[in-house]
Amino acid sequence: MTSLTIVCTVYQIKLIFKLNKISQIREDFSYAMIHDMKTPLSTIMMVQDMLESGRIDSKPEIKKKFMNIAKSETDHLLTLTNKILTISKLENHKLEMNKTEVELTPIIETLTDKFKAKAQKPVNFTISLQAKTAYADKDYLDEVLSNLIDNAIKYSKESVEIHITTEESERYTILKVRDNGLGISEADQKVIFQKYERAAAAKRSRRNGASGFGLGLNFVDQVIKAHEGRIFVNSTEGEFTEFTIYLPLDTPNNRHNR
Structure with a gap:
């Protein structure tokens, strides 16, 4: 008892x-x-x-x-x-991705031009696209990259350096967005993709001063999962943050499963 x-x-x-x-x-x-x-x-x-x-x-x-x-x-x-x-x-698994072979160069060029024009601080982009295409929903991939670039600028120092690279492995198109910003603590890296997490994180630490209620990265995570892909974050506080996205290739097996 x-x-x-x-x-x-x-x-x-x-x-x-x-x-x-x-x-x-x-x-x-x-x-x-x-x-x-x-x-x-x-x-x-x-x-x-x-x-x-x-x-x-x-x-x-x-x-x-x-x-x-x-x-x-x-x-x-x-x-x-x-x-x-x-x-x-x-x-609720009610949204389908309209996946096709998407050209990456025009998407990334449009986004970099947009953010350089609207940013309130100097932003420099370095682009290296070894993989030219990805098997994805064009509109949602555009929104994913837009979110990551927006965060890179929002959580940055006086001048922003953003590196966007793509490459291809046997199974995936790999996209990376890396910045020289404020970085993310190890504790926050573990929960950063959870819905509303930024709202809770903002109360723990007010130093960044960026607004938002934590939908952006959860949106990114959900969209990548809907593509049957994966996303990871690597960061050091005060130095950099890098998001790496793995999108499955349009292989014969994928086409057979559809």
Whole structure:
């Protein structure tokens, strides 16, 4: 009876601890989500007020600039919404990947041009594409690489160096995105792909100051899994972070399984 009581007590303590942790994650997520959505909404409202006031009607260049800002923030909100919906579908196995042989060069060139234009700090890309194609869903692969590049810039120092490389093994196309940023601690590397993890991590450490509620890397992980691939992170705090993606080749066996 004593042993049973001890076992039950330990189980109850563990259950209470787990429930408290879930509750804390939800609280952190709610706070981070509101914070992340508040900024673009405030910006859109500010632009709306400026346009309604008529103060910039005679300044077409400034008016166009404000309109572009509002459009960018609207796209940001839409992207967040789509990520939530996509993750939900992926977790419930309701989203199919439309995989084809995708040319990597145009995808990567478009992304590097976009981020160099929009970044608020100097960004230099080094590209080495030994593998020219990958068997993937083009739109989702584009979004995966966009997330990794965005993180590399967001969690970086004054100047950003991003290396994007591809190669091919017997079974996989291998894509790597490496930066010279702030790095990720060993503890965070173990949980970085979990949903909402950044919200909890932000409470542990505020030094980076980057907004977001942890959907980006979970989205990346879910999409790569939907491709039957794998993703790994290697990082040293204060030095670099490198994400490595393995996407299966379109082999005769894969075509037979389809």
